[in-house]
Amino acid sequence: MDFEAIKAHLAKKGLKATHQRLVVLQCLLMLKNHPSVEQVYEKIRPGNPTISLGTIYKTLETFVEAGIVQRVSTKEGAMKYDANLSRHDHIYSTNTQEIIDFEDEELSKIVENYINKKRIGNFKVNDIRIQIEGEKINPEKDIDII
Amino acid sequence: MDFEAIKAHLAKKGLKATHQRLVVLQCLLMLKNHPSVEQVYEKIRPGNPTISLGTIYKTLETFVEAGIVQRVSTKEGAMKYDANLSRHDHIYSTNTQEIIDFEDEELSKIVENYINKKRIGNFKVNDIRIQIEGEKINPEKDIDII
DNA sequence: TTTTAAATAATAATAATTCTTATTTAGGAA
DNA sequence: TTCCTAAATAAGAATTATTATTATTTAAAA
Incomplete structure (x- = not known):
């Protein structure tokens, strides 16, 4: 999703393409590590010293409502956001506090x-997610999915 | 898990079987709906007017550490707890804000x-959870799993 | 019983999030 | 392009959720 695509997406939802919104979304797309509001704030601040923390809270929730980003389900701490809208799951590393994307179309389909x-009677399923919880053997190295 | 089993479990972990702990755990086992700290507090208070909110926070986290209850992963609001330790998953009803247990051994195994x-290289899997998100058709009625 | 380490109640402190309002701005209209 | 206006932002106050502190109480071992 490039800048123009984002602008178009915002326009379609009747949302103004403000500088703050573009910067926040760009940050989310770059980081990829499901950042919290605070993490987005710290990342953005150097280049945008007047941006307000409240704006980031508001922007991210606006994006959730617009379907541009999703909240990430967690068992602790601050809310985390994910701009990866492709069908995917998450690996939760408890010892490093990381949340890593896990894509497996076959498993999703199964x-x-x-x-x-x-x-399931009296219920309309909208989304199914698999959470893989565990710990990195070597916290320094990345995990690799074979 | 009856009272004596709970006491034994606490003793095994070197934890005192205080009245507060027994009441909190009993409440959690009765409610079954993954309550928040506040919900446990309101439920317990009538019968235990001197119990402190802080004690409930502490008690529930103590239980998590002792492996007697689990935190429930959510996308919003306050932490929720689950005393059902059998292998199971959750159905999240977004329109009613309910979290319902979903047990399917076959699916879990698959x-x-x-x-x-x-x-998954450099990673030790400890737990796998499936989250089914959607909405109740009739919010008044229960869902039923066929 | 007595002792004592652990737990609780009460409340202060901190962290996360939302709300409020004056000011600014994107984007449509003139 | 300039003007207009509804929407968005910055700043900070308020609220909510959670954790920390400490004097007092209590479970359970001696």
Whole structure:
């Protein structure tokens, strides 16, 4: 999603393409590590010293409502946001406090089909997520998915 | 898990079986709806008017450390706790803000096997959770899983 | 029983988030 | 392009959620 695509997306939702919004979204797309509001703030501040923390809170929630970013489900601390809208899951590393993207179309399909077959009465399923929790063996190195 | 089993469990962890702890755990086992600290507090207070909110915070976190209850992963608001330790997943109803238990051994096994087969390098998997997000058709009625 | 380390109540402190309002600005209209 | 206006922002106050502190109480071992 480039700048023009973002602007178009905002316009479609009747939202103004302010400098603050573009910077916040660009930051989210760059970071990729599901940052908190505070982390976005610290990243952006050097280049935008007058931006307000409240604006970042508001901007991110506006994006959630507009369907441009998603909240990340966690068991602790501050809210985290994710600009990766492709169907994907998360690996939670408890010892390093990282949340890493995990993409596996095949697994997603298997689970989706299973649940659709099962049918849940009086309920409309909108999204299915798999959370893989565990810990990095070597916290310094990246995990690698074979 | 009855009272004596709880006492034994606490003793095994070197924790005192205080009245407050027993009441909090009993409440959690009864409620089953993954309550927040505040919800436990309101539920317990009538019968235990001198109990302190801070004690409930502390008690629940003590239970988490002792492995007696688990935190529930959410995208918003206050922390929620779950005393159901059997392997299970959660259905998140966004329109009613409910979190409902979902047990399906077969699905759990399928996903677990799939991920174990895949192997994630430099990472030790401890837990796999499936989150089903959606909305109740009729918010008044329960969902029913066929 | 007595002792004592652990737990609690009460409350202060901190952290995370939301709200309020005066000022600024994006984007449409003239 | 300039003007207009509704929407957005900055700054900071207020609220909510959680954690820390400390004097007092209590479970459970001696």
